[in-house]
Amino acid sequence: GRVFLTGGTGFVASHVLDCLLDHGFDVVVSVRSQEKGNRMLESIASKKKPDQQVSFVVVPNIAEEGAFDEVLKQYNNLDYVIHTASPYQLSFADPVKECLDPAIKGTTGVLKSIHAYAPTVKRVVITSSSAAILNPPNHRKVYDESSWSEVTWEQAMEPEHTYRASKKFAEKSAWDFLSTVSPKFDLATINNTYTFGPLPRSLPPTSLAEGINTSNKRILDLVSGNMRSGIQPTAPVFTFVDVRDVALAHVRAMTRPEAGGKRFYMVGGFFSNPKIAGIIAKNYPELKEKLPNEGKCKDDVPEDHWGFDNKRSKEVLGIRYRDLEESVVDTVDSILEMMGRL
Numbered sequence: 001g002r003v004f005l006t007g008g009t010g011f012v013a014s015h016v017l018d019c020l021l022d023h024g025f026d027v028v029v030s031v032r033s034q035e036k037g038n039r040m041l042e043s044i045a046s047k048k049k050p051d052q053q054v055s056f057v058v059v060p061n062i063a064e065e066g067a068f069d070e071v072l073k074q075y076n077n078l079d080y081v082i083h084t085a086s087p088y089q090l091s092f093a094d095p096v097k098e099c100l101d102p103a104i105k106g107t108t109g110v111l112k113s114i115h116a117y118a119p120t121v122k123r124v125v126i127t128s129s130s131a132a133i134l135n136p137p138n139h140r141k142v143y144d145e146s147s148w149s150e151v152t153w154e155q156a157m158e159p160e161h162t163y164r165a166s167k168k169f170a171e172k173s174a175w176d177f178l179s180t181v182s183p184k185f186d187l188a189t190i191n192n193t194y195t196f197g198p199l200p201r202s203l204p205p206t207s208l209a210e211g212i213n214t215s216n217k218r219i220l221d222l223v224s225g226n227m228r229s230g231i232q233p234t235a236p237v238f239t240f241v242d243v244r245d246v247a248l249a250h251v252r253a254m255t256r257p258e259a260g261g262k263r264f265y266m267v268g269g270f271f272s273n274p275k276i277a278g279i280i281a282k283n284y285p286e287l288k289e290k291l292p293n294e295g296k297c298k299d300d301v302p303e304d305h306w307g308f309d310n311k312r313s314k315e316v317l318g319i320r321y322r323d324l325e326e327s328v329v330d331t332v333d334s335i336l337e338m339m340g341r342l
C-alpha cells in the first residue's frame with residue numbers, strides 16, 4: 001500500500017512514519033523545505049527495507065489554496081492519507097494567520113485535493129486532539145468520543161484558547177466535509193491527549209530548547225534544571241499518552257475497516273510535573289541535582305479531576321497503552337542522546 005503523510009518531520013509524524021515503514025508501506029511525505037526532506041530521508045535510511053519507496057514533496061504552507069493539488073496529481077496511486085501537519089505552539093502573534101488558517105484550511109484543503117485528484121484513496125486519518133473533546137471549564141465527569149469542545153471563534157482570538165480552538169474547528173470542518181460532499185474515501189480521527197515520547201531522529205541540529213516539540217518541552221525543562229528552583233504547575237492538562245501508541249493508532253485506524261467514521265480518544269493515564277520529576281529522580285541519579293528537591297514536589301493533580309474512557313481505542317485499534325514511567329524514561333534517554341550529539 002502507498003500512504004501520503006503530511007507534516008512528516010513533526011514529532012507525531014516521525015513516529016507515524018516509523019510505524020508505516022514497520023508495517024511495510026511505501027510513503028510519500030510532505031515537508032516544509034528541501035533541507036527538512038533530506039534530513040527526514042537520512043533519518044529513516046536504516047529503517048527502510050530495500051524494496052520500500054519513501055519520497056518527499058515540499059509544501060511550505062498548508063494554509064494556501066490548493067497546497068496539496070500538485071502532489072495528489074503527481075502520485076496517482078495512493079491508498080491512504082494521514083494528515084498530521086498543524087501548528088502546535090503555546091503562542092501565536094497572529095492567531096488566524098499562524099494557527100487557525102493552517103489548521104482549518106490545511107485540513108479542508110487536503111480533503112478537497114484528495115476528492116478532486118486522488119480517487120484511489122480509501123481512507124483519511126487526521127491527527128485531531130483531545131482539545132477537540134475536552135470542554136473546560138465545564139468538564140465532564142468522564143470524557144469519551146461523544147464529547148465536543150464548545151470553544152467559540154471569539155475565544156479563539158485569545159492566546160490561551162487559540163490552539164485548542166484550531167483543533168476543534170479543524171476536526172469539525174473535516175466531518176462536515178464528509179457529510180456535505182460525500183467523497184469516495186472515509187475518515188477517522190485520532191484525538192490524542194498531551195503526548196510524550198522520543199524526539200524525532202530528523203530534529204534539526206539547533207539547540208534542543210528551540211527544536212523540541214511543545215508537549216515534550218516540560219521534560220526537557222526538568223532534565224535541563226529549568227525547574228530546579230520551582231516546579232511549574234502541571235495545569236491545564238493532566239493526562240498523557242505515548243507517541244508510539246499514537247502512531248500505531250494512526251496506522252490501525254487507517255487499515256481496520258471498523259475504524260471508519262470514528263474518532264479515537266487516546267489517553268494513557270494521568271501525569272503531573274512532580275510525578276515526572278519523581279520518575280527522572282528514580283531512574284537517573286546523576287540528574288538529581290537538576291531537579292527540584294522532593295519537598296517542593298507536591299503532586300498537583302486535582303482530586304476531582306475529570307476521568308477518561310479510552311475503551312474504543314483498545315477495542316477497535318487494539319492499543320495497549322505504555323505507562324508514564326516507560327514514556328518518560330524513553331523521552332529522557334532520547335533527550336540525553338540528542339544533547340550528547342549537539
Ligand code: NDP
Nearest residue numbers: 007010011012061062084085086087102129194195213215
Ligand atoms: P510538531 O510541531 O512537531 O509538528 C507539527 C508539524 O506541522 C510540523 O511538521 C510542522 O512543520 C507542520 N506545520 C505546522 N504549520 C504548518 C504550515 N502552516 N504549513 C505546513 N506545515 C506546517 O508537533 P506535533 O508532532 O506534536 O503535532 C502534530 C499533530 O499532532 C498536530 O496536528 C497537533 O495538533 C497534534 N497533536 C499533538 C499533541 C501533542 O501533545 N504533541 C496532542 C494532540 C494532538 P515544521 O516543523 O517544519 O514547521
